[in-house]
Amino acid sequence: MSEIPLPQAAKRVVPWWLLRHETMLAMILLIALIVLGGFNNRFLTLDNLLNQGRLTTEVGLIALPMTFIIITGGIDLSVGSIVGLCAILLGYSWKIFGLPLPLAICFSLLVGAAAGFLNGIVITKVKVPPLIMTIATLALYRGLAEGISQARSVRGYPEWFYFVGQENLFGVPAQLWLLLIAIVVAAIVLDRTTFGRTLYAIGNNETAARFSGLPVDRVKLIVYTLSGLMAGLSACVLVSRVTTTRSDMGIGYELDVIAAVVLGGTSIFGGVGTIWGTVVGLAMIQLLKNGLALTGVKGDATIVVIGTVLIFSTLVASSLQRRREGV
Amino acid sequence: MTAETLAGAEADPRRRLRVLASQEALLAIAVIGLAIVVGLYNPRFLAARNLSDVLLGNAYIAVAAVGMSMVIISGNIDISVGALIGVLATISGTLAVNGAPIVVAWLAALVAGVVVMALQGVIIAYLRIPAIVVTLGMLSVLKGGLISVTGGKWITDLPDSFHLADIELFGALPFPVFLMILVTILAALWMRYSASGRAIYAVGGSAEAARLCGISHPRTIVMVFALHGLFAGAAALLYATQLRVIQSTVPPNLELTIITASVVGGVSILGGVGTVVGSTLAAVLIAEIASALVFIDVSPYWIRAVQGVLILVTVIADILRRRRMAGA
Numbered sequence: 110m111s112e113i114p115l116p117q118a119a120k121r122v123v124p125w126w127l128l129r130h131e132t133m134l135a136m137i138l139l140i141a142l143i144v145l146g147g148f149n150n151r152f153l154t155l156d157n158l159l160n161q162g163r164l165t166t167e168v169g170l171i172a173l174p175m176t177f178i179i180i181t182g183g184i185d186l187s188v189g190s191i192v193g194l195c196a197i198l199l200g201y202s203w204k205i206f207g208l209p210l211p212l213a214i215c216f217s218l219l220v221g222a223a224a225g226f227l228n229g230i231v232i233t234k235v236k237v238p239p240l241i242m243t244i245a246t247l248a249l250y251r252g253l254a255e256g257i258s259q260a261r262s263v264r265g266y267p268e269w270f271y272f273v274g275q276e277n278l279f280g281v282p283a284q285l286w287l288l289l290i291a292i293v294v295a296a297i298v299l300d301r302t303t304f305g306r307t308l309y310a311i312g313n314n315e316t317a318a319r320f321s322g323l324p325v326d327r328v329k330l331i332v333y334t335l336s337g338l339m340a341g342l343s344a345c346v347l348v349s350r351v352t353t354t355r356s357d358m359g360i361g362y363e364l365d366v367i368a369a370v371v372l373g374g375t376s377i378f379g380g381v382g383t384i385w386g387t388v389v390g391l392a393m394i395q396l397l398k399n400g401l402a403l404t405g406v407k408g409d410a411t412i413v414v415i416g417t418v419l420i421f422s423t424l425v426a427s428s429l430q431r432r433r434e435g436v
Numbered sequence: 437m438t439a440e441t442l443a444g445a446e447a448d449p450r451r452r453l454r455v456l457a458s459q460e461a462l463l464a465i466a467v468i469g470l471a472i473v474v475g476l477y478n479p480r481f482l483a484a485r486n487l488s489d490v491l492l493g494n495a496y497i498a499v500a501a502v503g504m505s506m507v508i509i510s511g512n513i514d515i516s517v518g519a520l521i522g523v524l525a526t527i528s529g530t531l532a533v534n535g536a537p538i539v540v541a542w543l544a545a546l547v548a549g550v551v552v553m554a555l556q557g558v559i560i561a562y563l564r565i566p567a568i569v570v571t572l573g574m575l576s577v578l579k580g581g582l583i584s585v586t587g588g589k590w591i592t593d594l595p596d597s598f599h600l601a602d603i604e605l606f607g608a609l610p611f612p613v614f615l616m617i618l619v620t621i622l623a624a625l626w627m628r629y630s631a632s633g634r635a636i637y638a639v640g641g642s643a644e645a646a647r648l649c650g651i652s653h654p655r656t657i658v659m660v661f662a663l664h665g666l667f668a669g670a671a672a673l674l675y676a677t678q679l680r681v682i683q684s685t686v687p688p689n690l691e692l693t694i695i696t697a698s699v700v701g702g703v704s705i706l707g708g709v710g711t712v713v714g715s716t717l718a719a720v721l722i723a724e725i726a727s728a729l730v731f732i733d734v735s736p737y738w739i740r741a742v743q744g745v746l747i748l749v750t751v752i753a754d755i756l757r758r759r760r761m762a763g764a
Contacts, residue, residue, distance in 0.1 A: 184568065231748075237705075237751050237752065238706070241699070241705040241751055242748075242751070244513075244515075244692070245748045245751060247744075248689070248743045251740055251744075252738065252739070252742065255738070256740075364575070364576050367572065368573075377569055378566075407584055409579075409583040409584040410581075411580070412579065412580035413577050413584070417573065417577060419569060419572065419573040419576075420559070420569065420573035423569050423570075424559075427563070
């Protein structure tokens with residue numbers, strides 16, 4: 110990113126990596142862990158931490174492509190609705206249309222990808238701003254989920270389907286492996302491939318990226334499709350964990366996802382961000398929820414905290430950025 | 437805007453066509469056309485009782501959409517307004533039940549609405565944080581705060597005098613409908629003929645040009661949000677007083693309905709264009725569609741999907757139309 114070592118930076122006593130957003134955040138995370146652990150001895154146990162990993166997977170899977178999207182300067186508010194739509198279609202294609210469950214899972218993933226593709230195609234071809242396009246599909250996809258399900262739920266899935274959501278693999282929650290693999294792949298893609306670097310180029314200056322011959326539209330189309338696909342995957346993991354399908358699944362996911370990404374240092378203005386930051390942001394948000402819950406704060410109050418954290422982390426990040434730019 | 441007027445002056449017949457093709461006219465035709473078509477299918481839809489219920493029950497959406505339109509015209513967005521209306525309704529109802537003078541209970545909703553929205557306006561305008569981040573954060577603060585403070589307990593036993601929505605003016609005109617029409621006309625006149633109203637369009641059209649004309653960008657944004665808060669307060673009062681109970685929760689997806697009304701009403705998401713007359717007509721149209729679904733035996737669970745399609749179609753049409761005008 111923009112961390113070109115300036116001459117005076119070399120004279121600083123503090124090494125540069127210590128001042129990075131991710132490092133500072135990781136340190137705050139560590140302190141928060143210790144403090145919360147001190148308040149409650151159930152908090153800092155391996156069991157609890159692994160369980161929190163299980164709970165964060167659904168949001169985490171979506172936060173990775175959201176990092177890509179926000180780096181390009183876009184946003185996707187429809188992810189929660191895509192989760193709802195995919196969950197409903199998973200249940201319905203299995204129970205009502207009688208597809209075998211593996212096929213139903215594929216179908217639901219396909220629908221997720223198609224939903225993301227629709228976002229991407231309208232954003233790139235018609236040039237509708239991502240914010241408005243995804244507000245429209247936030248309504249549309251949730252509306253389809255509600256219309257198709259008619260507020261009925263689907264349950265009674267076969268036993269094997271619950272493996273991903275509820276069992277352990279090598280002592281770690283099964284879906285956490287999914288998230289770990291996705292994190293590694295996303296980090297490599299963002300950091301080490303032309304595709305990943307193109308995302309930064311688009312976010313920094315889309316016109317310049319276009320004139321440099323970068324396939325701007327194609328890359329954007331891919332990230333929005335990916336976002337839909339991962340929301341579909343997240344829906345399958347969610348259904349597997351909670352064993353039922355309802356049309357209100359995934360409501361409010363966009364808040365958790367965007368909060369995690371922005372807290373992780375990805376600039377809402379585009380051009381800046383890392384997967385590692387998002388991972389730390391995710392951990393912060395989940396531990397905040399869990400820590401507050403263990404100290405007796407109710408679930409509704411935790412979204413107050415997440416909302417506040419979202420606003421403040423953006424405030425701090427943008428004022429830091431303004432100072433760095435030397436105004 | 438100016439380009440349109442100029443083109444109209446050159447070719448008069450085309451100008452008349454333009455007026456017919458304006459968003460407001462299209463919406464008015466749609467509102468009447470839909471009523472006729474659904475009425476032919478099921479005459480009970482046209483019963484005076486049903487039509488007035490549709491207007492009464494949804495006037496608050498039109499009032500809130502007036503503020504939302506200003507916000508969108510200024511180049512911003514607000515997704516916290518649905519949660520805010522829930523909070524304001526609860527504040528007002530709680531005060532009324534606990535024996536505060538009714539006028540105080542009403543005023544409290546308006547004042548709190550202005551304060552919360554102006555605060556968001558300040559963060560957006562002076563600290564330069566995108567509206568989507570600020571209002572998404574505020575949405576969760578208000579929503580979570582409301583449920584954790586009230587526990588979702590319903591407010592009942594509201595004093596009779598609290599119910600603004602029951603008032604009928606001139607013996608026949610229900611107050612919510614009156615307020616909807618009044619707010620729309622006043623806001624439309626103000627935005628068209630006053631300098632401060634025109635400033636909203638200027639800021640949304642081109643922030644840089646507005647600055648060069650001596651319009652303070654941050655001050656205009658804060659003003660827009662404060663007004664939006666005032667309208668949200670008025671909407672909350674209509675919402676709170678139309679039923680005998682206040683549910684102390686955030687009406688689900690209310691912000692989406694309000695945004696739909698503004699966008700379908702012709703307010704351009706690219707900023708700088710649109711009228712509140714359009715947004716009020718669109719609010720009526722959306723309410724009419726929701727009611728019509730029931731009368732043509734379609735499950736009301738489809739209404740959200742219909743809204744999504746409506747936004748999508750309007751937005752795409754708006755952008756294609758602009759592109760054609762720019763190309764021509």
